[in-house]
Amino acid sequence: MNIYQIGEHQVTLVSEVPYSVPEDGFLWIDATHDEVADNPELWRNAIEHATNTRIYDLHLQDAVNQKHPSYFDSTQDYAMVIFRKLSFGSDLSALELTEDSEKRKIPPALSKLMTQPVTFLLMERALVTIHAANSRTIEATRTRLLEYKHRPEGTTQHNRPPTSPAELALRLLNAMVDQYLDLRQPLTGQIDRWQRALLNPRRAFQDWTALLDARIELRKLDLLCEEQHDALQELRDYFVDSSESTSNRSQDLLLVRVHDVLEHITRVLNHARRLEASIESAVQIHFSAMAHRTSEIMRTLTVITALFMPLTVITGIFGMNFVDMPLLKDQSGFWIAMGMMVVIVIGLLVFFRRRKYLDDRSSDNERPRN
Known part of the structure; x- marks a missing residue:
């Protein structure tokens, strides 16, 4: 378990669980599923010791459930967001990947759609994240935060630390959604190759099993994006409902970040639906061409x-x-x-x-x- 104390001008890695939340800044407590599952009660007591907030039993069970869909829930003390991110095979063994590819004949571009859940516990002065081991997004964010150096006023400042747990969570969510956007080009290339093969009159198309598996994976991506969109929409409503009557700049920035993440999820959702429609259109054109050749x-x-x-x-x-x-x-x-x-x-x-x-x-x- 890694604990970071994030202030306005400095990010510090804390070696031990603090007794309280610092007055200047907030805490980021990061743990893996294995660390929490080994001793959930001990881990929960440590979180309560540092943040003075006790996590409910059902939420603790959901946090270690690696098959849990994207989800949002809130209490008086904290809000919980479960978001399924791309795993890129980092949490699966090579044997499992090989067996799954042989059984379903998933193309390389679609084999990257394996996901793992990341749990966010948003508290007033702390953010708790629970994820699979070797998460690229978490590692990259931690590296950027630890490399931050404050510059004097009047100079250009890049990569400033987040000012609140909610902003840090939205930064992580935005990076996770961008991983789905990076899949658009290889997925489109794979579908284009299948379309050309389906319409090739000189060679019979043989990859029907792979085409069916691709359609199944795209349908899974469609449902996954819908769950992510619903969870983020509820998180946005939570921010709106918990804000004060008078709006402030920090609250507006949070809503802008939420809308940006929602827009990215919508783009991935629309792209998945376009690819699925392209596959269906290519299959229909294929059978129409076959019927035309048979008629000739x-x-x-x-x-x-x-x-x-x-x-x-x-x-x-x-x-x-x-x-x-x-x-x-x-x-x-x-x-x-x-x-x-x-x-x-x-x-x-x-x-x-x-x-x-x-x-x-x-x-x-x-x-x-x-």
């Missing part, structure tokens, strides 16, 4: 059948077992019959051409229109 094949076979049908009638007539038949004993009878067949075929071809039965419709559609 059947049209060609019908024309061939129509050409050979009168020839079959002629050969059938001359194959009858009559003694006396016209042209049967004539020396030029064979050539007369062959000439009749050629004339009939040419006549049918002319008739089909005038009726446009033999026109290549695909080439007509590709001709430029004036």
Whole structure:
């Protein structure tokens, strides 16, 4: 468990659990699921000792539940937000990833949609976070805070420390949502490759299982974003309801940050729905193209059948077992019959051409229109 004392001009890593919240600034208490699950009661007592706030039993159980969806709840002393972030396989073994990929044949771009929950406990002067081990977002935020150095007034100041637990939580949430935005390009590239493969007339599409798994993963991303959006919307309402009657600048900045995170979640949600619609459209176009090719094949076979049908009638007539038949004993009878067949075929071809039965419709559609 890591404890940071965040002030206006300095961020300090505290080695021991403090007896109280500092007057200048607030505390950030960071722990992993394993640390809390090993001894939940001891961990809760330490939090109560440092913040004078006791966490409820049900909230403590939700905090260590790694399958819990995105969720928001509040009490008189604190608010709890559970947000599912991308894990990038950091909390899963290589064997589990390999077995899951073999069972479902998930493409590399979609295999990154594995998530882990992060719990935020927002208190008046403290923020408690519980997450999986080796979280990139948490590590990056801690590094930036510890590297902060105050500069004199009048100089440009970047990466200032957060002024409240709520601002720090929103910074972390914004970084977690941005990880989903980074997936848009590889996901779009994967869908584009499938679309080209589905519409390739020279090669039959074989990755139907992977395509179905991709649609399932996109539907999961859709539901995940909806849960995240609902949790953040309730957090926004909590900020509005807990604010004073007169608005202040810090409260307005918090609402702006919440709206920014909500807008990012909405963008991810809309993108997931567009990708899912693209897959469905590509599949429909694929089957339409197959039906068109089948129709062209059947049209060609019908024309061939129509050409050979009168020839079959002629050969059938001359194959009858009559003694006396016209042209049967004539020396030029064979050539007369062959000439009749050629004339009939040419006549049918002319008739089909005038009726446009033999026109290549695909080439007509590709001709430029004036």
